[in-house]
Amino acid sequence: MYIRHPNRIIFPLPLLMLSLSYKQGYSQSAITSPPITTHTAEIPSKPLTTILVTSTPDDTVEDLLFSYACPTSEGDPIKEKLQVCALPIGLRMIFTTIVLQDEVDNGGLDQFFQNPSGQFANEALEDLKRIGATKHAKILHDAILLHKHDEIIGSKTPTRKSHDRPLSYSEGRMSELDDLFYNCKENLSTLRIRFIRKHPTLFVVNTKLK
Secondary structure (H helix, E strand, O other): OOEEOOOOOEOOOOHHHOOOOHHHOOOOOOOOOOOOOOEEOOOOOOOOOHHHHHHOOHHHHHHHHHHHHOOOOOOOHHHHHHHHHOOOHHHHHHHHHHHHHHHHHHHHHHHHHHOHHHHHHHHHHHHHHHOOOHHHHHHHHHHHHHHHHHHHOOOOOOOOOOOOOOOOHHHHHHHHHHHHHHHOOOOHHHHHHHHHHHOHHHHOOOOOOO
């Protein structure tokens, strides 16, 4: 379930809530951070139109669009993937880049890949490029390659909370990429809003950016 802090950081819910729908929050499978006050991506009450997109203020337009972008399937990665990839290109961008940003801010790139959201890594990469977030895109590109390398050699990247052994190369490099992501000077929210204002129709019709 996708649940969001006012600053859009994703936090885990108690296990008894993991069966609720995406429209009510975000299910995290491998996180142990304590939950804090959150707000949810509520089910939209009216159709999404270009007028609604253009008339919504900058400080709430991302949250509005995120509520329309969240997949409705419950715990079915295949259905989630199909739903997100079938979204209008603007809504897909909102979903993939916000989920990526929130996952990394909350637990690093490892968390992003270990959670179901990791299946949207390639889409997030495309969408970062689409909004002009070239620095974040380069970081994610390198992280994807590193994650694929670990999968190929069959190594399961353990949590970096273990202090009884030195970090492996992959762990150390992923930690470096985390730091680059945290310190990146690009403002993803600003870039998303700029894209929204320039291409409002891409959030309500399934057209390709020209």
